[in-house]
Amino acid sequence: MIRLLIFAILTAFAIAACQGDYPAVNPTRPSSSGLTDCRMIRHELGETEVCGQPQRIVALGPYVLESLLTLGVQPTGFADDMMLHQGDYDDPSQQIPYLGRQITQPLANVGLSSSPSIEAMLKIQPDLILGTGSNASQYETFSNMAPTLLLKWADPEASLRTIAQAVERSDQVKPLLAATKRRIASARAAFAPLVASHPKLLLLSSGQLQEINLGNAAHGLCSSLIESLGFQLVAPPGFDSSEANSLVPISLETLPQLNDADSIILLGSNFSELKQFKGAGDFEEHQLANLKQAWQKNAIAQSLQASKSGRVYFVPAYLCLGLPGSIGTELYLKELQDQLLTDL
Secondary structure, X not given: OXXXXXXXXXXXXXXXXXXXXXXXXXXXXXXXXXXXXXXXXXEOOEEEEEEOOOOOEEEEOHHHHHHHHHOOOOOXXXXXXXXXXXXXXXXXXXXXXXXXXXXXXXXEEEEEOOEEOHHHHHHHOOOEEEEEHHHHHHHHHHHOOOOEEEEOOOOHHXXXXXXXXXXXXXXXXXXXXXXXXXXXXXXXXXXXXXXXXXXXXXXXXXXXXXXXXXXXXXXXXHHHHHHHOOOEEOOOOOOOHHHOOOOEEEOXXXXXXXXXXXXXXXXXXXXXXXXXXXXXXHHHHHHOOOHHHHHHHOHHHHHOHHHHOOOEEEEEOHHHHOOOOHHHHHHHHHHHHHHHOOOO
């Protein structure tokens, strides 16, 4: 149970990445209400009709909330992935990590994103529900309440386009994506001297040091952005690329086999004991709780060349796991620049 709790968010995203296996369902929501400007929108479970400009949107998870806020749209209801807060969000900047500061209107808490409260959602009377693959079993129930779109975590650009079509902001997508690409290109130029001198980087994720995963493609933005900056991701000898879309556990004892890494980034994913959560800043620190100390005290970890040269960095995993869109990209890039470019 402890292991499952620690990697709860990783598991949730892995489930979301497999949405394409569900059969298509097309709930009949005819536009007999008199609304105009109706459009059929394709998503992971088929097509859904959305009419007019939705005003009461429920966002099931930070992944969805990020896209809405990127488009300048405020939701009416929100369900977090880990139920960090009880009651409505009266101080979102402290109650919703990373994204809360962009919330500008009252926001109802509808529970846990994978199993939200139907009663709480009914009180909102939503005209649009946005979720992910973890909501597939509830899709028909939600569709009887409001037009419902389920999105794929593995493809944030496609999800942004789908949401933009639903909220009639499709014209914003191209410039938003272009701006993100320019930001990455600018960062790549800034990282170029470091990449030239220290090209090999070992990316790991860990809640507790005894349980480590290789930071591969299963980590989405966490690994893809590192490669976009020009770094070469180090992998164990004989690494099977067919495992790229699943978590790859490695043991502490195998780390010396990866000693050719110039630098190491540990994505702190400690999501246990979240009842102690006291605010957005505390959540960030909680992900790294005890990981730095454990690394510093471990003889194997300290024997690595990256440790000896002071090139081991600790980054909250939620930045890139929970927010794979443009907001998360900006936050993750800033964290990497603040830590890795300090000595240049």
